[in-house]
Amino acid sequence: MNWQLMWDSLPRMLGGLSLTLQLILGSLALGALVAFAVALLRLSGNRVVETLAAAYVFVFRGTPLLVQIFLVYYGLGQFEFIRDSFLWPFLREPYWCAILALTLNTGAYTSEVLRGAILSVPQGQVEAARACGMSRALAFRRIVLPVAIRQMLPAYGNEVILMVKATSLASTITLMEVTGIARRMIAQTFAVFELFIVAGAIYLVLNFIATRLIKFAEWRLTPYLRARA
Amino acid sequence: MGTAMTVAVAVSAFAFGIVVGSLGASAKLSHSLALNVLADFYTTIVRGIPELLVIYLLFFGGSGVATSIAAAFGYDGRIDLDAFTIGVLAVGLISGAYSTEVIRGAVQSVPFGQIEAARACGMSRWLILRRVLVPQTLRFALPGLGNVWQLTLKDTALVSVTALAELMRVTHLAAGATRQPFLFYGTAAVLYLVLTTISTALFNRAEISANRGVRRA
Numbered sequence: 001m002n003w004q005l006m007w008d009s010l011p012r013m014l015g016g017l018s019l020t021l022q023l024i025l026g027s028l029a030l031g032a033l034v035a036f037a038v039a040l041l042r043l044s045g046n047r048v049v050e051t052l053a054a055a056y057v058f059v060f061r062g063t064p065l066l067v068q069i070f071l072v073y074y075g076l077g078q079f080e081f082i083r084d085s086f087l088w089p090f091l092r093e094p095y096w097c098a099i100l101a102l103t104l105n106t107g108a109y110t111s112e113v114l115r116g117a118i119l120s121v122p123q124g125q126v127e128a129a130r131a132c133g134m135s136r137a138l139a140f141r142r143i144v145l146p147v148a149i150r151q152m153l154p155a156y157g158n159e160v161i162l163m164v165k166a167t168s169l170a171s172t173i174t175l176m177e178v179t180g181i182a183r184r185m186i187a188q189t190f191a192v193f194e195l196f197i198v199a200g201a202i203y204l205v206l207n208f209i210a211t212r213l214i215k216f217a218e219w220r221l222t223p224y225l226r227a228r229a
Numbered sequence: 230m231g232t233a234m235t236v237a238v239a240v241s242a243f244a245f246g247i248v249v250g251s252l253g254a255s256a257k258l259s260h261s262l263a264l265n266v267l268a269d270f271y272t273t274i275v276r277g278i279p280e281l282l283v284i285y286l287l288f289f290g291g292s293g294v295a296t297s298i299a300a301a302f303g304y305d306g307r308i309d310l311d312a313f314t315i316g317v318l319a320v321g322l323i324s325g326a327y328s329t330e331v332i333r334g335a336v337q338s339v340p341f342g343q344i345e346a347a348r349a350c351g352m353s354r355w356l357i358l359r360r361v362l363v364p365q366t367l368r369f370a371l372p373g374l375g376n377v378w379q380l381t382l383k384d385t386a387l388v389s390v391t392a393l394a395e396l397m398r399v400t401h402l403a404a405g406a407t408r409q410p411f412l413f414y415g416t417a418a419v420l421y422l423v424l425t426t427i428s429t430a431l432f433n434r435a436e437i438s439a440n441r442g443v444r445r446a
Contacts, residue, residue, distance in 0.1 A: 062425040063418040064386035066397060071418065074404060075411035161277075168279030172390070179281055192290035200278040207277045 006194045012181055013198055019177040020206070023167040027102035028160065034107030039114040053111075060108035065166055068105055073097040073173045098170040102163065109159050117152035118144060150221040157214035164206050178202050231399030232420050238316050238385045238395055243378055245321030250328025257333050268329065275326035280384050287319040288391045312393035320388060324381040331373030332366065339365045368439045375432035379425055386421075396420060 041053040060068065076082050076091050090096040121144045129139035171180030182199035186192055219226070256268035275283065291310050310318075339362060347357045389397035400417040404410040 059418070059422065062422040064383040064397070064421060066386045066389070067400075067414055067418050067421060070401070070404075071411065071414040075414045078409060078411040165279040168281045169387075171281070179279060179285075182282070183285060186285065186289055190289075192286060192293070196282060196286045196290070200274070200282055203278045203282070204274070 002194050016178040016181040020167050026099050030103040031106035035110035038111035057108045065105050069101040072101045094173040094175050113152045113155045117148035121147045153218045160210045161207050231396035234395040235385050239382045241317045242320035243381045246324025246328045249325025250332045253329030254332035272326045272329050284319040287315050291315050312391045316388035316393050320384050327377045335366045335370035338369045371436045
């Protein structure tokens with residue numbers, strides 16, 4: 001074990017941390033918007049829209065993320081009209097390709113989590129809200145959504161961990177985040193285990209923080225469970 | 230061809246993962262503190278770091294470890310693990326960590342009264358394991374193992390970084406050679422979809438057959 005090398009590699013690895021964090025936070029934020037839209041579409045009651053949304057979820061959950069990233073990064077450039085469109089300055093950059101692929105991927109998984117949570121809200125609560133004279137939109141905003149968001153937190157925590165790990169795939173399309181830097185340094189120094197331990201520890205710390213944050217959110221959203229204890 | 234290799238890696242890794250998972254689950258449920266800590270360490274680490282890193286570790290470091298283990302047994306000379314073995318080991322270790330948790334949960338959900346009843350009937354430990362614990366565990370574990378299988382199948386795509394000619398690697402080469410990446414990655418996506426769809430159907434049938442003794446409400 002070369003402790004000096006491990007210690008010296010830390011600053012360079014942490015240099016990739018900012019990119020890793022950008023990928024995580026960016027795709028989680030955008031993915032939440034996608035998930036919200038898709039979950040609503042899947043519960044809309046319109047057959048066509050529901051089938052389309054279900055197809056999106058099926059495709060993105062059924063294929064490896066690596067395929068999705070390559071499809072976006074290498075695949076989209078094949079088409080003339082995409083290269084000519086206003087989107088090309090974005091889709092030419094591996095950074096935006098990674099964000100797009102990660103967003104679509106987490107959007108599909110999260111929409112299922114959210115849909116399950118919305119369906120788990122007791123029908124009686126919706127009926128009660130309607131009986132109080134709330135409109136459908138108001139009942140959704142004040143009753144269904146808050147309860148659903150609290151319900152989905154444990155499952156969403158798993159998804160966050162998966163996303164932290166998924167950002168490592170961005171290294172395959174030349175992005176120098178933590179895994180990319182680790183791979184380059186392994187190629188330079190052949191110190192496989194030392195660098196693996198440093199990179200792995202960074203991800204473990206990220207995941208540890210992520211689980212704490214989700215736990216904290218769960219604690220904040222369940223005051224009624226605390227009061228009785 | 231690539232698809233056959235993908236299925237081969239996935240099936241071997243899943244089988245290896247179940248063996249590791251059973252060992253891991255028995256370690257977690259044993260009364261030995263050392264085994265508990267060891268198994269906890271394994272599942273926490275492997276589930277907490279990216280799959281790609283685990284594959285890089287074994288790809289770059291696997292042969293070195295194999296060589297030093299062989300050296301400890303008095304064999305000098307270098308052992309080079311081939312890409313298939315490394316792929317199966319790496320994906321299997323990842324799959325095993327998830328299987329450990331699934332199997333542990335399933336074992337714990339077998340009601341203890343059933344084991345007591347079996348003991349009261351005079352069954353030996355092995356007979357209880359074979360006739361009561363394993364069939365019940367299988368029933369509880371199947372949905373979870375189905376998820377692990379889907380993860381394993383998709384993780385095999387990452388093995389393409391080790392130059393093993395599975396589906397993803399072949400696609401990558403073909404896409405580079407023909408300059409039609411969308412077509413080829415699209416085809417790969419469809420093939421993966423077919424694989425996951427078939428396996429979902431198979432797991433549903435397995436679940437029905439494992440649950441045949443359960444009365445429906």
